[in-house]
Amino acid sequence: MLKSWKEKVGMLCVLLTCTLMLSPAWTLASEVAATAPVVPNLEDPNWWKWPVLLLVVTFFMGIVAVLGGVGGGVLFVPIIGGFFPFHLDFVRGTGLLVALSGALAAGPGLLKANLASLRLALPVALIAATMAIVGAMVGLALPTHIVQLALGGTILGIVAIMLSAKKSTIPDVPKADALSSALRICGIYHEPSMKQDINWKIHRTPAGLATFIIIGFMAGMFGLGAGWANVPVLNLMMGAPLKISVATSKFLLSITDTSAAWIYVNNGCVIPMLVVPSLIGIMLGSFVGVRLLKVAKPTFIRWMVIAILLFAGLKAMHKGLSSMGIL
Amino acid sequence: MSEIVTKDASKEQVFYATILEKGMFFGLGLMFITFALYVFGIMEPVVPVDQVANYWAMPVHDYLVSINQNFLHWEHVPTGWSWMKLLAKGDFLNFLPVVILSGVTIVCYIVIVPGLFMRNDKAMGFIALATAVILTLAASGVLRGGAH
Numbered sequence: 449m450l451k452s453w454k455e456k457v458g459m460l461c462v463l464l465t466c467t468l469m470l471s472p473a474w475t476l477a478s479e480v481a482a483t484a485p486v487v488p489n490l491e492d493p494n495w496w497k498w499p500v501l502l503l504v505v506t507f508f509m510g511i512v513a514v515l516g517g518v519g520g521g522v523l524f525v526p527i528i529g530g531f532f533p534f535h536l537d538f539v540r541g542t543g544l545l546v547a548l549s550g551a552l553a554a555g556p557g558l559l560k561a562n563l564a565s566l567r568l569a570l571p572v573a574l575i576a577a578t579m580a581i582v583g584a585m586v587g588l589a590l591p592t593h594i595v596q597l598a599l600g601g602t603i604l605g606i607v608a609i610m611l612s613a614k615k616s617t618i619p620d621v622p623k624a625d626a627l628s629s630a631l632r633i634c635g636i637y638h639e640p641s642m643k644q645d646i647n648w649k650i651h652r653t654p655a656g657l658a659t660f661i662i663i664g665f666m667a668g669m670f671g672l673g674a675g676w677a678n679v680p681v682l683n684l685m686m687g688a689p690l691k692i693s694v695a696t697s698k699f700l701l702s703i704t705d706t707s708a709a710w711i712y713v714n715n716g717c718v719i720p721m722l723v724v725p726s727l728i729g730i731m732l733g734s735f736v737g738v739r740l741l742k743v744a745k746p747t748f749i750r751w752m753v754i755a756i757l758l759f760a761g762l763k764a765m766h767k768g769l770s771s772m773g774i775l
Numbered sequence: 776m777s778e779i780v781t782k783d784a785s786k787e788q789v790f791y792a793t794i795l796e797k798g799m800f801f802g803l804g805l806m807f808i809t810f811a812l813y814v815f816g817i818m819e820p821v822v823p824v825d826q827v828a829n830y831w832a833m834p835v836h837d838y839l840v841s842i843n844q845n846f847l848h849w850e851h852v853p854t855g856w857s858w859m860k861l862l863a864k865g866d867f868l869n870f871l872p873v874v875i876l877s878g879v880t881i882v883c884y885i886v887i888v889p890g891l892f893m894r895n896d897k898a899m900g901f902i903a904l905a906t907a908v909i910l911t912l913a914a915s916g917v918l919r920g921g922a923h
Binding site: 567 | 780781782784785795803814826835866870878906913
């Protein structure tokens with residue numbers, strides 16, 4: 449009962465955010481002046497403090513991301529956007545590059561080990577990547593406070609999904625659907641815990657692909673990466689085994705985030721002083737996180753990630769509402 | 776068309792993974808070099824490092840207009856692929872590894888498409904081709920958001 453309630457709240461947050469974002473009313477709100485305030489060339493001798501702090505925070509973020517089983521992007525955008533002085537445009541662009549780098553680093557190994565399935569990823573990626581472009585364009589056109597508010601709602605929705613999402617190591621798929629059969633989306637992998645080779649196939653492919661319209665849009669709009677949504681859809685809805693779902697989701701991010709990243713790059717949302725320390729911090733943190741995996745308590749880390757996201761989501765909503773003069 | 780499903784990754788998958796891996800290592804390695812050239816002042820940037828903090832809190836549109844007014848004095852703000860004209864500048868040189876990391880997936884797609892069609896795997900071939908076209912379109916700079 450409780451789980452179903454949490455699932456409904458999560459889905460409601462996600463759907464409300466999408467409805468809000470797709471409303472044509474915001475296109476008028478996005479009209480902007482062609483000029484910008486001229487900034488005096490003030491030299492700040494302490495300019496280096498924020499990039500160094502960014503490096504330190506992203507290092508710990510990298511550790512927590514690995515231990516908590518979440519992508520870097522989903523932590524990066526709400527935390528850096530909420531507590532650092534950088535504008536959300538640059539935070540989202542950097543967040544996408546953080547998620548992209550993580551996916552690029554993991555992708556080749558997962559593909560070679562045949563845990564990430566190219567055949568499963570290709571049709572999903574076509575839809576998710578296309579919608580990520582649309583999401584990135586809409587996100588850049590909307591006023592910042594609206595994006596901030598929607599980001600807060602989405603993060604709270606992710607928290608609800610994380611609290612309620614079930615997992616199925618090897619879902620029961622009685623019969624592959626027509627579309628997945630036509631595309632021959634299936635495979636074999638070795639499951640060491642069961643000491644056997646698992647033949648897997650998927651079902652509900654059209655519904656799963658349709659869900660990636662929303663997932664891709666949100667990934668592009670908020671620069672979050674989308675592992676939090678990819679895995680439940682691939683695993684629970686489409687019936688791919690958990691390991692295949694996790695690995696394919698990670699690889700999928702390298703395609704979805706690529707398409708959205710280009711929109712941000714072409715719009716000038718890249719400041720190297722933010723991007724490079726973030727990537728170095730996350731990468732070094734991930735290396736340490738992998739080593740800590742053996743001794744860490746996953747349940748504690750998972751609750752910590754949920755608490756951090758809850759706080760960051762509320763902070764994003766507070767920022768958005770404050771900018772609108774409501775709080 | 777009829778390919779036996781095995782535990783091993785398919786040819787396309789391994790090919791894709793190999794190119795992705797090489798592109799990723801090249802991009803990340805280059806990023807360390809270009810950032811060092813920038814942050815240690817070996818290459819002069821457009822925006823001096825001690826003035827970057829004046830700009831990172833601005834919306835991207837205001838940032839681009841401001842750096843154009845203060846430093847570049849171009850007719851148009853530096854968006855799309857115009858960073859290529861600034862490769863001699865330390866900060867914009869860092870766009871190069873970012874673009875390599877963002878572009879390696881497109882290369883992977885283009886490389887696997889002929890193999891898919893040659894093995895008569897037409898459906899996947901068209902899907903891969905369509906994705907490559909969409910990613911190329913995104914990379915081209917034709918598609919842009921109305922930056923606020």
